[in-house]
Amino acid sequence: MNTKLNKSDFILLGIIIGVTSLFNVWQYYVYGNDLLEYIVDIPTYILMAIIAIGLFMYWLLPNFLLKKTNYFLLIILAIFILTATGFIENLVGYWSCENDCRTYPIWHKALLDGLFAGADNVGIPLGILLTKKFYESQTQVIKIQKQQKENELKLLRSQLDPHFLFNNLNTLDALIDSNAEKAKEYINRLSLIYRYLIQTKDAEIMELSEEMNLADNYMFLIQTRFGDDYNFHINKNIDFSDKFLPTGAIQALLENVVKHNKVIGDNKVQTSIAIDEDWVTVVNNKSKVITTNDSLGTGLINLKARYQLLSVETPRIEESETEFKISIPIIKLSN
Structure with a gap:
């Protein structure tokens, strides 16, 4: 309450x-x-x-x-x-x-x-x-439980998004001819992501360390596919024990960066992820891309709804003309 x-x-x-x-x-x-x-x-x-x-x-x-x-x-x-x-x-x-x-x-x-x-x-x-x-x-x-039930199928579908799979297969096809070793690494990272999504589809929360492993794999796919268009910097010099996040939260934040920001000229998309004792904060510079009506942050809306059941704190969003910043609270079960 x-x-x-x-x-x-x-x-x-x-x-x-x-x-x-x-x-x-x-x-x-x-x-x-x-x-x-x-x-x-x-x-x-x-x-x-x-x-x-x-x-x-x-x-x-x-x-x-x-x-x-x-x-x-x-x-x-x-x-x-x-x-x-x-x-x-x-x-x-x-x-x-x-x-x-x-x-x-x-x-x-x-x-x-x-x-x-x-x-x-x-x-x-x-x-x-x-x-x-x-x-x-x-x-x-x-209300949230009803919404979660409705979102479960959407969440599973988004995790197994055919467009996501199609794009990764195209990337693999290009890598196989140009860089076989990197293609093997790409397949390995992709399989780890799908294994994680399938194994955790019924889990409300997961260890922060596991979420960050997912983030590492997901960022590898993004950077392999888009080259240096998206740069990520992670500050994770803290103890991850007894720290949890809603399952797939980091993936949702990274998807939001890629979905709403496209590289224009030399304006690369720079994203930093900072982790302290109580919050995970993702900050990225904004590109001047007009989003369509069907992509106005539904992933973040769902994430906010999940936090209303899991934590007293809720995600905080700060936005300017040049920067987008979102902080999500770390859940500590011992409290």
């Missing part, structure tokens, strides 16, 4: 907190509270509710619930957040009633009252918000 708040979440919270604030205003009116209490207490309640919900959604739940690190610590921190925000609200309310803060209830009662106040103020909006997020996540899972 993605705990980051979207536009509809903010609207929902605004409605809940707004309605609650109106009820508080009505209650203050019925009890004849002073103007100072209106001015101080209501904004304090709103501020404390926003702070508590923000801490839950952006810090506590992503780091302690979704990653399943320490449920006991999660409970302790949740109680602390509710108690702290409730205590501050009660203290401000005590002061706004023109009471001497030095006469505030003893510490254990003040903390207990703060916990009750925090739970009362935050419990309802947070509960409704989490219910909404859970429903949205389940709906998204069903």
Whole structure:
């Protein structure tokens, strides 16, 4: 479940907190509270509710619930957040009633009252918000699973694309006459790619090392077929253990480079692949080629959809007139 708040979440919270604030205003009116209490207490309640919900959604739940690190610590921190925000609200309310803060209830009662106040103020909006997020996540899972089923046949077909095979056979035909040794290497690399695609067709994720082996073989085919039109540079000076990617992710990124960039004159297509602890980033210079409507990055769209099921993070795309950059998150199962 993605705990980051979207536009509809903010609207929902605004409605809940707004309605609650109106009820508080009505209650203050019925009890004849002073103007100072209106001015101080209501904004304090709103501020404390926003702070508590923000801490839950952006810090506590992503780091302690979704990653399943320490449920006991999660409970302790949740109680602390509710108690702290409730205590501050009660203290401000005590002061706004023109009471001497030095006469505030003893510490254990003040903390207990703060916990009750925090739970009362935050419990309802947070509960409704989490219910909404859970429903949205389940709906998204069903939608993506349906899309994945529809894409499975397309994925298998793209892996065994007759055009891909036809182009490689043409390249082989030329190599056999001009460079028999390289033709043997080409056949070996091509067979390794097809073996990998067939063996992993049912796997959601694969080791980063295996994906990079696929990338090496795929880049060899590209450079053999197109000569030095496409140049690749890979920085992989990290430990690949316990690092995974969606199966075929690297191939999809390389296909995107070749599919959307053609060499014009001396303007070679330069592509760099950088791998750090958390991301794989592919950057290439753009050629001025107008893509057709049926080739507008469907591979990247499918890759984004797969990440919605596999990771909290999603691919990041940055594009300028001269450069295209995409970063995909590395999946770590130990988390």
